[in-house]
Amino acid sequence: MADNQATKSDVVIDRGQSSISDLWKKEDYWAIWLGFAILIVGAFIFLPAKLDGMEETFAKSNAIMAAEAERAPFKTVAWYKAQDAKAHFKGSSLPIAKDIKAFLAHPGGWSTNPLDSLVLTKEQAEAKSEKGKPGFEKAKAAEAEALAAALEAEKAAEAASFGDAALNEAAKGKIGDWRKAKSATSKAKGKANVKPYNVIPSLIGLMVAMGVFFAIGIAAMGKDVKGFLIGFGPVFLLSAFAYFMSGQATMKHYGVGYAIWGVIGGMVIANTVGTPKWVKPALEVEFYIKTGLVLLGAEVLFNKVVAIGIPGIFVAWVVTPIVLICTFIFGQKVLKIPSKTLNIVISADMSVCGTSAAIATAAACRAKKEELTLSIGLSLVFTSIMMIVMPAFIKAVGMPYILGGAWMGGTIDATGAVAAAGAFLSEQALYVAATIKMIQNVLIGVTAFCVAVYWCAKVDCVEGQKVSWMEIWHRFPKFVLGFLAASVIFSFISQSIGPDAGYSLVDHGVLRGFSRICRGWFFALSFAAIGLATNFRELAHYFKGGKPLILYVCGQTFNLCLTLGMAYVMFYWVFPDITAKI
């Protein structure tokens, strides 16, 4: 993001320059080195991990699932039990993973007592566990009963050689009830097994570790290391505060996450008592964001694109670019939004997948931090509305839940909101919605790359100027290469070790068990820094005329119509067999 862009044109630099020394002097490259340092450490910890019995269980479970798929026209009890056996293996359950998680822990959830987010004593944990035990016992009994009913119904369907449609549907229904009961037992188990925690010492250690981590890059870039380290403390504390505020029960319900709280908290300080001068050397917004984006790249696994087959690809990867490009053109030609960067950030935020797309796009086109803030604010407001209205509408009109799930997955911005809205309808809707959103998340890499190329070749130049490929290279935001490289490398690793080991060691190992948590902290730091450096009046200026709001509403309306149409065609006309089996 740039603070000093010219206001009359989008020219940032007339002619770029590159040299070998950029590799150790420029911020983009340091974001890549630091990001990859974390990814390499994570890969060394999780990828060689030997989870006892993992390979044998995968082979046995896959054989059972294949046999059951041959035997019955629906997913049987044995099919699900084999899947559960595979899902048991997660890299995040390794002892070292638990230590890492404890060290990287942010303030947790709370309702009325803020201290609950930081400390839970042994006595408090035991009291909570005791309170949860009766519920757990009841849930276990209900699960056993549901399982017995499911097996009986399945037996009845099998006795008719699975040729009686009514018996098959009854069996599917009973198996579905068992899955719900099993899920309820799992949640009740968590409430009966509460562990004590104290995140205060680890937060202090983490603050020091992160300060030193980023100071390495600051030193190499020739900036004020001492000033950075002194200022880093308050920035870290504000990001921890952002996590703390986002963990409050009502805030969790409404989806007011750490990003918004970081910006709000920072802006309140900056525009009241003022950001102290000694904090300003640590307001390295772009450095934190770019490093976080390199880590995010590793989470963009291209093999996820085919998770739900061709219907998912069409809903997520055909509709999204159409909506993105059309909304951008609408913003330029019809609304005549003065800032192209604001236009593309809002368009990407609304059409791709919300905040993460906005961050990647803003960094790729060097948007101003106020533009990113405005975009995320718009996204939050509409996400809160859509996650309530859409499920209600879907129920009211009697829309099939799988179609509704695909529709919500392709349109609601935040993955958490998508999951909540899907869960509100049914488990199937949740699975489809969450999977569609996951496939859209993968589009971030392509979006960031294309926006970066377009901006270098067409936008960041004088009209009529012909830009050579070398010039594009000079101007290209190099961290995007790190983002893409991480994505390609981890996609390759995940694909080559197979889907089961990929789930256990990459998805639930390196990524969810390590790099994702670091990435969350880096984004929290960047949003806290954005807030501390933002002036209310500057932010209000971007909202003048209401054009950003009109852009978002028009684009989202188009998105809703096109996604619904495509989801209906794909899931009910072209691939009804996939829909029937989900």
Place this chain on the structure above:
Amino acid sequence: MENASLFKRWLALAACAFCCWAMMFVVLPAVNRTFPAMARLGKVAEENNIRVGMFFYTDVEVTGVADLNIENTIRFMPHGGETPDRG
């Protein structure tokens, strides 16, 4: 003058903190009571351990479950016993 200005700035900070507190404990809970759909959605999110504000799929545990379920459904799609036994 400088102190008065500083006082006003701290007062503004306190006012903002109060507004946040009011939103968290007064306004939004009142919205929940007025619109039961909102409260129901919050309950669903809590039961499924979903943090609504999380923006990427790896931040939401349930997407891992969804991914696993759908991926296995596509890999091992049930197709047996669809022809009735006419024997």
